[in-house]
Amino acid sequence: MPAIVVLGAQWGDEGKGKATDLLGSRVDYVVKFNGGNNAGHTVVIGDEKYALHLLPSGILTPGVIPVIGNGVVIDLSVLFQEIDGLNSRGIDTSRLLVSANAHVIPSYNRTLDKVTERFLGSRRIGTTGRGIGPTYADKMSRVGIRIQDLFDEKILRQKVEGALDQKNHLLVKVYNRRAITVDEVVEELLAHTERLRPYVADTTLILGEALQRGDVVLLEAGQATLLDVDHGTYPFVTSSSATAGGACTGAGIPPTAITRVIGIAKAYITRVGEGPFPTELFDEDGEKLREIGHEFGTTTGRPRRCGWFDVPIARYAGRVNGITDLVLTKLDVLSGWELIPVCVAYDVDGEILTDLPMTQTGFHHAKPVYEYLPGWTEDISGARTLADLPQTAQDYVAFLEARSAVRISAIGVGPERDQTVVVHNLVD
Ligand code: IMP
Numbered sequence: 220m221p222a223i224v225v226l227g228a229q230w231g232d233e234g235k236g237k238a239t240d241l242l243g244s245r246v247d248y249v250v251k252f253n254g255g256n257n258a259g260h261t262v263v264i265g266d267e268k269y270a271l272h273l274l275p276s277g278i279l280t281p282g283v284i285p286v287i288g289n290g291v292v293i294d295l296s297v298l299f300q301e302i303d304g305l306n307s308r309g310i311d312t313s314r315l316l317v318s319a320n321a322h323v324i325p326s327y328n329r330t331l332d333k334v335t336e337r338f339l340g341s342r343r344i345g346t347t348g349r350g351i352g353p354t355y356a357d358k359m360s361r362v363g364i365r366i367q368d369l370f371d372e373k374i375l376r377q378k379v380e381g382a383l384d385q386k387n388h389l390l391v392k393v394y395n396r397r398a399i400t401v402d403e404v405v406e407e408l409l410a411h412t413e414r415l416r417p418y419v420a421d422t423t424l425i426l427g428e429a430l431q432r433g434d435v436v437l438l439e440a441g442q443a444t445l446l447d448v449d450h451g452t453y454p455f456v457t458s459s460s461a462t463a464g465g466a467c468t469g470a471g472i473p474p475t476a477i478t479r480v481i482g483i484a485k486a487y488i489t490r491v492g493e494g495p496f497p498t499e500l501f502d503e504d505g506e507k508l509r510e511i512g513h514e515f516g517t518t519t520g521r522p523r524r525c526g527w528f529d530v531p532i533a534r535y536a537g538r539v540n541g542i543t544d545l546v547l548t549k550l551d552v553l554s555g556w557e558l559i560p561v562c563v564a565y566d567v568d569g570e571i572l573t574d575l576p577m578t579q580t581g582f583h584h585a586k587p588v589y590e591y592l593p594g595w596t597e598d599i600s601g602a603r604t605l606a607d608l609p610q611t612a613q614d615y616v617a618f619l620e621a622r623s624a625v626r627i628s629a630i631g632v633g634p635e636r637d638q639t640v641v642v643h644n645l646v647d
Contacts, residue, residue, distance in 0.1 A: 226483070233485050249277025250288050498562045
């Protein structure tokens with residue numbers, strides 16, 4: 220029963236598309252199991268560039284069945300915008316399956332996301348403002364609206380009423396906004412019902428049967444390990460489970476079905492939004508990484524914060540996810556540095572730690588302890604085997620692998636699909 224998880228090992232935007240490409244035509248289903256349209260991935264096929272925020276990348280691969288799992292939160296207008304955008308470019312989206320148990324992002328949660336951030340001021344999270352956090356909060360508070368509710372108008376109205384009872388107090392009394400009526404929300408949601416109907420399915424049943432048949436199910440995480448609501452740098456995280464465990468709950472598949480966990484890490488590290496970031500660079504090196512690596516958010520366009528590779532984070536991601544293979548992306552961005560610093564430990568108020576500090580306070584105080592590795596100046600974008608890389612680049616990769624205790628199976632050396640050094644086959 221081969222289920223393969225692909226997830227980010229840092230703070231997101233690691234370039235998961237590389238791993239998906241390497242798995243190629245062996246995959247039968249691609250499942251998005253967490254997050255919503257806060258994600259952003261750009262897929263380049265030939266001369267065509269596709270920016271997806273909500274749809275699983277499998278939507279672009281002929282023959283693959285793309286699935287939006289129960290763990291996802293769905294903005295229906297974004298869903299149909301993306302579907303329309305793809306259809307207008309000749310991409311067939313009719314295979315898409317949407318879990319009846321996935322939650323919907325009603326417009327009031329987008330409003331609440333934005334006003335809450337403004338209200339938090341200097342304590343803001345730096346969210347994408349897409350209503351993700353409030354919708355997951357509703358799910359846990361049991362006042363969420365699910366896809367299946369759209370097919371029972373009476374129930375939908377009751378649920379919207381229940382949710383608005385609380386939300387309107389907040390909006391009016393705390394945030395000084397106008398109250399939202401039940402009618403406008405119900406109308407907005409019902410507007411999508413008929414178009415949605417053919418896609419809605421019992422996706423856990425379909426995936427369970429697929430696994431029984433021996434089909435390959437690829438589970439694609441949105442965001443990344445350090446943005447996971449349990450295992451990330453809380454509270455500066457997203458509101459879903461972006462780690463390997465989240466794949467089970469967010470898709471409804473058993474842990475025993477997972478045969479491989481592919482982690483993706485950049486050869487350096489970036490993050491968007493607020494929160495601690497020990498190796499963050501505020502100097503021209505940070506600027507250079509941002510420019511060369513095109514480090515600007517796909518969803519919000521925000522410049523990403525950039526820093527050097529962080530070994531304790533990679534070790535941590537390896538451990539909490541059980542990573543079997545690491546794909547190291549964007550190694551080409553590091554060409555041209557005489558010495559490349561790698562954070563191998565933290566100095567936390569005088570104590571040297573090679574693992575993540577236990578507390579958030581510790582993480583805020585963590586100062587990187589660097590080792591400096593010789594760099595290279597060659598253009599490495601044409602490398603396809605390890606031996607094609609300059610010796611210093613090979614040594615850099617070997618150092619990260621040894622210190623992070625995760626096997627590096629592939630290395631990205633450029634944005635194109637084939638610009639990858641494959642060290643170990645991801646398919647067998
Ligand atoms: P939210 O997911 O919109 O609630 O934002 C919470 C945090 O996660 C913020 O710091 C965002 O910038 C970050 N975030 C959300 N989605 C992504 C992503 O796809 N890549 C990187 N960071 C993300």
